[in-house]
Amino acid sequence: MRDNSQTVAATLPNDSSPILEARDVTKSFQQGRRTIDVLRGVDIAVHPGEFVAVVGPSGAGKSTLLHILGTLERPTSGTLKLLNHDVASMSGPKRAELRRGTIGFVFQFHHLLPAFTALENVMMPARVRGVSAQDASAPAQELLDSLGLGHRLENKPAELSGGEQQRVAVARALMNDPKLILADEPTGNLDRPTGRKLETDLINFVQQRGSSIVVVTHNEDWAERADRVVRLVDGRIEDARPDGSEILPTP
Numbered sequence: 001m002r003d004n005s006q007t008v009a010a011t012l013p014n015d016s017s018p019i020l021e022a023r024d025v026t027k028s029f030q031q032g033r034r035t036i037d038v039l040r041g042v043d044i045a046v047h048p049g050e051f052v053a054v055v056g057p058s059g060a061g062k063s064t065l066l067h068i069l070g071t072l073e074r075p076t077s078g079t080l081k082l083l084n085h086d087v088a089s090m091s092g093p094k095r096a097e098l099r100r101g102t103i104g105f106v107f108q109f110h111h112l113l114p115a116f117t118a119l120e121n122v123m124m125p126a127r128v129r130g131v132s133a134q135d136a137s138a139p140a141q142e143l144l145d146s147l148g149l150g151h152r153l154e155n156k157p158a159e160l161s162g163g164e165q166q167r168v169a170v171a172r173a174l175m176n177d178p179k180l181i182l183a184d185e186p187t188g189n190l191d192r193p194t195g196r197k198l199e200t201d202l203i204n205f206v207q208q209r210g211s212s213i214v215v216v217t218h219n220e221d222w223a224e225r226a227d228r229v230v231r232l233v234d235g236r237i238e239d240a241r242p243d244g245s246e247i248l249p250t251p
Contacts, residue, residue, distance in 0.1 A: 018081075019048050019082070019180055019212050020046040020082055020212070021045045021079075021081045022045075022065075022078065022081075024042075024043060024078040025041070025042045025043075025075045025078035025079075025080065026039050026041055026042075026076045026078055027065075027068060027075050038061045038235055039061045039076075040234070041236065042061075042065060042078070042232075042235070042237055043237065044069075046212050046214055049211070050227050051227045052214045052229075053216075053217055053223035054217070054230045055216075060234060061234075063216060065232065066184050070099065070105060070182045071098070072099075082180075083179070100125065100176065101176060102179050103178050103182060104173035104175070104178035104181045104182070106184070106186040106202075107186070108186065110157070112157040112165060112168055114158060117154050118154070118160065118164075119137070119153040119154065121157070122140040122144060122168060122171045122172045123136040123137060123140045125176050126176060136175075139175070143171040143174055144167075144171050146201075147171055148167070149168065149171070166186065166187075166198060167198060167201075170201065170202065177209065179212065180213070180214070181206065181213040185218065186198065186215065186217075187219065188219075195219070199225065
């Protein structure tokens with residue numbers, strides 16, 4: 001579903017171009033007089049249809065990197081291109097417009113709106129982009145049905161199990177048919193069978209729609225299903241190629 005009033009182009013680059021590219025990205029925070037360097041010159045590129053897993057120890061900067069890739073935070077230095085747009089040079093409203101039309105977010109905690117039903121929560125990204133409730137309802141129902149929640153449309157988050165809440169959050173992330181999905185430990189709070197099913201649903205979406213997905217995870221099984229693994233250690237990509245992919249040891 002595309003909003004025809006959108007003015008920032010959300011078309012895929014050609015096959016040889018990455019959909020997302022970060023170069024020499026740093027991120028620092030001030031803590032009193034102390035400067036905390038979280039990211040230290042990260043290079044990463046994600047191509048159309050690619051599934052990239054970002055792994056590494058706690059405190060390595062994985063979530064910060066994901067927020068920067070999703071344009072939720074600005075890097076301290078470095079460049080970020082999304083669909084060939086130089087994100088750093090864009091105004092806040094233009095950046096938000098591009099983000100809404102391009103990226104779907106799934107976080108460890110579902111962040112559903114408690115006063116709204118499952119259906120209304122899933123419709124929200126389309127409604128924010130100006131799509132009418134009538135036009136947003138059918139695709140939202142279709143997404144919930146595909147995730148096994150067709151019988152839960154009118155339930156509010158408090159009436160759903162943890163796994164159901166996270167599936168609603170996934171459906172919401174997919175609502176605008178994003179070209180890029182960014183997921184931060186999306187199965188971290190779920191039991192193994194429920195998490196495995198959710199992983200499969202996300203992978204299937206990527207394969208069916210040709211979208212790209214970047215997943216931050218501690219789950220080795222999840223990472224093994226990726227096309228490429230990027231290992232972040234102390235704010236740097238460890239043993240990386242120029243495209244940000246990990247160089248694995250030869251058996």
